[in-house]
Amino acid sequence: MTVKLDFEECLKDSPRFRADIELVQSDVSELETRLEKLVKQCQAMLEAGRVYCHTSKSFVSGLRDLGQHCSGDKTMEVKVAQFYTHAPFAQLSFYFQVHMDVRRFKDVRKEFERSSECLEGALVRNAQAPRSKQHEVEEASNALLNARRAFRSEAMDYVLEINVIEAKKKTDILMAMLSLMESQAQLFQHGHQSLSELDEYRRKLNEEHTQFVLNSAREKRDMEQRHAAIKKKDVSYDDSIMDFNADAANGIPMEGYLYKRASNAFKTWSRRWFSIQKNQLVYQKKFKEQPTVVVEDLRLCTVKPSTENERRFCFEVVSPSKCCLLQADSERQQQAWISAVQNSIASAFQEHREDTHSPVRVGGGGGGGGxxxxxxxxxxxxxxxxxxxxxxxxxxxxxxxxxxxxxxxxxxxxxxxxxxxxxxxxxxxxxxxxxxxxxxxxxxxxxxxxxxxxxxxxxxxxxxxxxxxxxxxxxxxxxxEKKFIQKLPETGRTALVRRSSGRRNRADAQDRPAQRPPLKPKPGRATLPRLTGLNPSDLLQKNNTHRDSDEEEEDLSGLHPGALLYRSAALQNFPVMADALAHGASVNWVNAAEESSTPLIQAVSANALAACEFLLQNGANVNQADSSGRGPLHHATILGHTGLVCLFLKRGADYNAKDKNQKDPITIAVDTANADIVTLLRIAKMNKEMREMDGAFGQSGDETYHDIFRDFSHMASNNPEKLKRRSADPKT
Missing domain, CATH: 1.10.220.150 (Arf GTPase activating protein)
Incomplete structure (x- = not known):
């Protein structure tokens, strides 16, 4: 007998089990429909048989009349009498037995669905029970145990009924076939010659039916014994159901239900089927749904219990990009999941160590011969x-x-x-x-x-x-928490730095006054005194190559953290920039005294590629404009800083944004005759348009686009002098 469903699988109540249940229910419905259709066909056949019998009797009556007319001929009379045969069609009694099984199947199914709903409700109440109210926790736990016990009992009964009806389909249908054949053989016994070819087929069916009956009876007995033995056990707990198995045949070492807290503002909890597969943590609601990936690579994450939430049995899976808060049904399951994730992380690293030929990936693939x-x-x-x-x-x-x-x-x-x-x-x-x-x-x-x-x-x-x-x-x-940084003192310090020559060049390029007004903090915020853990000499050690000997010095000791970031960005002083951010500087701080300029725009004025990247990696808005409506991309285009244009485009800068003069970066690049920047802007625009035309299935970018931007990135970082070859030639 073919076992459709296994008892252990029904105890897991997994999406796979639910999907198999749906298939069985669909199969039983189809069986019932076909049986009803068969009965109607049988009734039509019986009605036709009655008509045939009635007509045959009339015909035989005529023959009898003819026989009486030939009463003097005994041979003729016997032949005519033998021609008459009365063999009424038998009812197909097998249908009613199978129909009763189908009705019982439906009754058991209703009980299964009712207990499933009760279990779902008990799980929700158990998950919602606050740890601070012990009586509610105990009440919810007891209700969950009772609901799980009732559900699994009904689930095993349901699985047993499914397997029994699967077995009886074979035996009863074959029995009906044999019964029908026997009736037809009796009906057409005088036409034995035409039916003799069915003898061997009937014999084989008889033998197979006998073997089916024996096998089915034996397997049914074994299944009932196993069913009775399992029902004697306490299946209210999940201790023996969910275990980590690194060598699982299906490639899924761990799977089971967990509650997942949403990352939206409502922080709702949803119960999903989680699994570890292909070095990833994924979940799904239904078996046929595409799994949703929670962690792309387990090597990049860590897992730990969480006690900061009101709900019990919670743990966190933390990756560089996000933190996922999950909840198990019990402490044992919580520990099992934490161990499973940790074991999977260890296995992933072990596989990586064994792959000794794995190359270091730096800067993407090579484009062209270089x-x-x-x-x-x-x-x-x-x-x-x-x-x-x-x-x-x-x-x-x-x-x-x-x-x-x-x-x-x-x-x-x-x-x-x-x-x-x-x-x-x-x-x-x-x-x-x-x-x-x-x-x-x-x-x-x-x-x-x-x-x-x-x-x-x-x-x-x-x-x-x-x-x-x-x-x-x-x-x-x-x-x-920044517990170890130097606290802000009541008085400032006297460290001196020089004004950046890049700021003066930028002022000349945009026809601004050579003398800037004094630096003011962002409106609405107080100016804070500054003191970092660095020595004054450290503040200047990385800037010596960017200064002119005749530049005036500026006292930064009393600046607001945002203002300090603003000044140090123009000076390309990375230690001071990092120190300002550590003390709470807004990376998008606005200097109202200098046309609402930002630290990123200041770094552009100095053509500081690494400083711009530092600000962007710390959350700088690549599209934040000054009071003239010009963002970092506008300023980089005006100053002819090709490497910065390439960087901003890769970081999502808007090349269609217009300043107060209604000029976008492409127009500015054309006006300044900078062929390199025009090329970058137009290729970025064309690449975006190509992706939009491709729709949802569009690629991440044209290969030529990636090659060109990769070349400019390497040139800007390693050979910046090569990017100045056209910016000063208006005839190009």
Missing amino acids: GGDQENKAREALEEVQAIPGNRQCCDCGEPGPDWASINLGITLCISPFLPKVRSLTLDSWEPELIKLMCELGNTVINRIYEARIDEITIKKPHPSSPRGDKESWIRSKYV
Whole structure:
């Protein structure tokens, strides 16, 4: 007998089980429809048989009359008498038995669906029970146990009924076929010659039917014994149902129901079927739905219990881009899921270590003949990043050979925590602008800012052998809560920096007054005194190559954090920029005294590619315009900074935005006869139009588009002097 459904699968109550149930119910409905159709055909056949019998009797009566006429001929009389046969059509009694089974199937199905609804309600109440009200928790737990016990009992009864009706379909239909054949053989016994070819077929069917009956009886007995044995056990708990199996045949080492909190404003909870497959954490509502990916790569995430929520049995799966809060049905399931995710992370890393030929991906694929040279240069640059002071050890615990980097902080780490914008040094792609940015900071510089007061506190810094939890706690205290940075004092400091010559050049290029008014804080915000953990000499060490000897010095000690970021962006002073952000500077701070300019526009004025990338990685708005309606892309186009135009277009700058003179960047580039910038702007526009024409199935970009922008990115980062070849030639 073919077993349609298994008892263990029904205890899981998985989407796969629900999908199989739907198939069985559809199959039974189709069986009932066909049986009804068969009965109607049988009734029509019986009616036709009655007509045939009536006509045959009339015909035989005529023959009898003829026989009586030939009464003197005994042979003729016998032959005529033998011609008459009375063999009425038999009713197909098998239908009524199967019909009774179908009706019982429906009754059991109703009980199954009722208990399923009760279980769903009990699960919801159990999940909603607050940990602070113990009597509600106990009441909900007891209700859940009773509901689960009743549901699984009904589910096993339902599965048994499904398998029994599946078996009886074969035996009863075959029995009916044999009965019909026997009736037809009796009806047409005088036409045996025409039916003799069915003898062998009937014999085989008889043998097969006998074997089916024996097998079905034996399997039915075994199934009933197993059913009775399982029902004796307490199946109210899930301890034996869900276990991690790394060698699962279907490639899914762990699966089961979890509650997921939505990331919207309502923070609603939804129950979904989660599974770990293909090194990803996914979920789905129904079996036939396409799974939704929660974590793209388990190597980039961590998992831990969550006690900050009112609901019980919660845990977090944290990746560099987001945090997913999940809830299990019990503490045992919570621990099982946490262990499963941790084991999957370990397995994924083990598979990666075994793949010794996995190449480092830097800067995307090579475009044209120079692609290989570009990749070699990029790899050399990445090695240069690792050679920055302090970068060969983890910024937080000192472990040698860190594998991760925070691109908005410019540091290297040994673990991938909950910090934003974390990338792998060996697995992820690295654009040349990011490599250039990473070379400007480093672990030593950032630790001077974020660990400025480490000697004044009692919190112990983790070391390489510290537990992961201690490292994560330190990272949260250091970068999120900022417990160790230098506090803002009551009086300022007297560190001096020079005005950027790039700002003066930008003023001349846009016909602005040579002398700017004094810097003022953003309206509505007080000017705060400043003091960082850096020495005054540190503030200037990276700017010596960008200054003229005749530039005047400016006192930045009393500036508001946003104003400090604004000034240091023009000076390309990355330690001061990082220090300003650490002290709460808004990356989009607006200087109302200088035409609502922003730090990003100041970095553009100095043609500071890495400074622009640093601001963008820390959340700068690439389209924020000044009082003239000009955004960073406008200013880069006016000044002929081709590398910055390429960077802003890659970061989503709007090339259609118009300033107060109703000029967009393309028009400005044409007016200034900058062929390189015109090319970049037009290719970006054409590429977007091509994607929009392709609709939902459009590609991420034309290959030529990627090749050109990749070449300009490498040139701007490694050979910026080559981008000046046309900007000063109006005849080009």
